[in-house]
Amino acid sequence: MGSEPIERRVAYIGDRLKGSKCPFCGKEYFRTRKYCGDCGRKSLGKMIDIDFFYEKGVLETCTVVREPTNRFTRFGAYVYGIISFHNGRVRVPGRLTDMIIGSDKSVDLDSLEGREVVPRFRRRHSVDKSDIIPTISLAFTFADEYYPYQPYEIVKPSKEYDAPGIVGYGVYVSKFRIREGAMERSVPFIDEDAITAAVEAGKIALIHSGVDHKLIGKVYVGSESNPYAVNPIASKVAQVLKLGEEEKAEGVQGIDAVDTEFACKAATSMFKDAMALVCYPKDPMDYAMVIGADNAQAAPRGEPGGELDFFVGFGGAAFIFGMKDVIAEVEGWYSCTSDTPDFWRRDLEPYPRHGGRFTGEPAYFKHIIKAGRKLMEKLNLKPSDIDYFVCHQPNPAFPARAAATLGFKPEQYMPGLQVSKFGNTYSGSSPIGLAAILDQAEPHKRIMIVSYGSGAGSDAYLFITTEQIKEKRSRQKFTVKYQAENKFIEYVDYATYRKFKEGL
C-alpha cells in the first residue's frame, strides 16, 4: 500500500526537480528550502525558487545496479549515480533510463562518467496495481543521444493574428522500436506510459513555441490508454509543466486541465475548442494546449483483439493554440459523428476489441472521406488547392487509400504519413503527421488534417502556414524526422516489446 500524501509530496518536488537558490550568496539546493544555511536568518523567506527540469546535468560518478530493491526489479540492470547541475553547485542521485543492459553485458563506467545528461520525467518504480503511480525526474538520458538537450526560453510575442492557430508543437516518440517487415513501431521504455509521453510532448511544445507556460489557460489531454480509469493525465501535465499561474501557497496551478476520450480523435476534437478559447470575446485565454498521447494497448497475438498487436505504437504530440506568433492559422473545420462501435474497450478489460464487421468502409473511410469532402466544400476548395493532406493512420494502407479517394496525390499525403515509422499512436497519430508537415512546410502552405476516432467520428481542419513558421524551427531539434531516423534508435524483440508496453 502506498501513501498518497507521500506520493504527492515526492512528486511535487521530484517531477520538476524543484530547489532553492540563495539571493545573497548564490548557494543552490535540490528540494525547496526556506533559508540558506550559510546566510542564515537574513535569507529566511527570501530564497529564490529554481528547478532543474529544463537543465542539463553531468553524470559525475556511477555504477551498475544489477540487483535492485524490490520496487525496481522490473527495470533489470541500470546505471545509477550522482548527477551534478550548475557546475557542481547541486548534486542529486539519479538513474539512467532508456538503457537496456543485458545480464551478460559489462558497462564501462569510465566512459559514462563526465557525460552530460538531461532529466526525464518517468515512472519512479513499481507499485501495486491499485496504488497511485509514482513518478520522478531523477531519471536521466545522455544529452548527446536520442533525446537532445534543448533550453526553454520564453520569447516575447511579436505579432498578433486575426485568426487563431498553432503557435508551437512538440512530438515525443520513444527511443525504442520494434521492426517487423517494412514497419517500425515505437515502444515505450519500461518506465514510460501515456502520462510521461503527454508531459514530454507538452514540454517540447513549450520549448518550440517559446510561449510562457504561465499564460496557458487550459490543457486537454486526449488518450485511450491513461493508466488510470479515474484520475486525469492533464492534472499531472499541468503540475509538471507548471501551466497557468502558480499559486505557491496552495501548490495549485491556475489552469483548467481535462482529459478527453474518443479513441484516436480524443485530441484533434479539442483543437477547435482550444482555438475558440483563445479568441473568446469576453475573456480570451492567451494560449490553450492540446495533447494527444497513447501507449496503445493490444491483446497478445492470437487472442481476440490481438490483430491490433501488429500496429500499435507509443508516443504523443502537443499543440499550443493562440493568436500571437502563429505558425499556422486555422481556416475552418468540420466534424462528423455516428454511433459506429468499431473498436472499444469495456471497463476493467485490459485490451480493446476490434469489431472486424465495421472496420474499414463503414467506419474509418466513411467518416474521414465525409469530413474531408465536407470541409473542402465548405471552404470551396479542391484537392489541388491544398498543399498537404494528413489523416489518421492505423496502418500504412488505409490513409493512402483515403487520401487517394479524396483526390490527393502522394506528394500531398506522403510527408504526413508516419505510421510505418512509429505504428499507430492513436490520439497522437494524425497530430504527429501534422507535426511532420509543419516541420518542413514553407510559409503560406495549406494543410488539411482529418482525424478518425472509433465509435465513431472524424475532425477535419484546414490550416495555412505563416511566415513565422520558419523562425521557430531553430528551437525544434527534436523533429519528427529526427525521431524517425535517429541513429540512437534501439530495436527490441517481441518479448521485450510486450514487457515494456506492460510497464512497471
Add this chain to the structure above:
Amino acid sequence: MKEPVAIIGVGRTRFGEHYELDPEDLIDEAGLMALDSAGLERKDLDACYISDYLLQVTNKIGLEEGFISQLLEMNIPIEKMRSFSSALMNACNAIEAGRYDIVLVGGMEKMTDRWSKIRDNLMLLVDHWSYYAGGTPESIHELLLREYIKEYNIRGDDRQKLMEVLAKISVKNHRNAVFNEYAHFRREIDVKRVFAAREEERRLLGLYDFAPISDGATAIILASLKKAKEYANDAVYIISSSMATDYISYPSRPYRTGFIASKIAMENALKMAKISLHDIKLLEVYDQSTVLEMISLEDLGFVKKGEAWAKLYESFENFSGFYYLDGKQIFVNTNGGLKADGNPLGATGGAQIFEVVKQLKGEAGQRQIKSDGDLTYGCVQEIEGFGTKVYVHILGREKGGK
C-alpha cells in the same frame, strides 16, 4: 570525558540466522551473559539503554522497553536508541552526569525475519531520495569507490591493486572470524573467490565485499568509577565517547571520498581521551563493505587521504595479522569485522566493543593479538546510515592519557 566509565561485563549471541528465536530471546541471552560476566544480578541495574534499527519493520513490534522491563521484571528507566553506539553514548552521558551507577547497554536485530524486504527498508533508511532514484544499499558503496578512484585518479595497474586490496580485506576478515565462535561466517575464503563473485555478478563489488544480513544481540554492563571498584578489578574503561553527523543525502555532501563525520568524531575522541592516534593499536571499524574498511582508515587518520589503498597493498605483501601504517602496527577487525562476524545492525556495535574488551583483557583466545609493546587502547567506529552518523569510542586498560 569528565570521568571514564567502566565496562564490567560483556555478552553476545552468535550472529547469523536465528530462525527459531524472537528478538527478546536474543537480548535475553546476551544480557544474561553480560550480567554473568560482571557477577551481577539484574536487580543491581539502575537503567538500560537498548538499541535496534528495524524491529518495527522486521517484527512489527515497538516499545522494546516493555519487553526488557518484562524480562527483567523491573520498572527501571529504559530507553531505546538506534545503534548500539548511540545507546552506549547515552548511557555514558547518564553515568557521567551521576544519574546511574550500573547500566546495561544492549542491542538486538532480527533482520532475517523479513529477508525479502530488508534491502528496501535499509535503502529508505540510508536516504529515501536515493532510494527513489534507484539506489541500493550496495550501489552506494560502489559510488563511494568511484568517487575515490576519480578523486585520486587511480588508473590501470593501480586500479587493479586497489581492487586486490579490497579483496584481501575480505579475506583477512574471514580469516579472523575463524577463531570467533560467535561469528556469522567461520570459514576462510581466498582472493580468487572475491574476484570471481564480482565477475559473476558483473559488479564493481561482489558478494564477498559486503557484510551479510544477520540476526543477533549483544550486551555490556557499564559502571561508574566508584561502583566499578566493587565489582571488578580488571575493568576496561571507556575513555572517550564521541559522535558526529552528516547530511542524509550522500550526493549532496561536499566531501564524498569518505565520511567527514568519521574524521570529526575521531578528532574529538582523541582529544577527549588525551591520547595520540599512535597509542591505538587495535581498531574495530564499521566495514559494511570492504571499501568502508579502507576508507575508514583514512577518515580516522591512520593513513593520509588517497593513500590507504597503496599502504594496505604494501601491508598485505607480508601480512601477519596487522596493517603497518605510518611505521606503526594496527590490528583491524580482529573479530572478522562486519564482513565475517556479521552485521545485525542494532547489535553490531556491541560486538565491536565485546571484541576490544576481550582483546584488551587478553581473553580473546586463539585470536588474541600479539602487539609490539603493551596493548593499552582500542578504538571502535560505528556508523549509522551511509556515514550519516559516526560514533567513535576509545577503550583503555588505563583511565585515559595525560
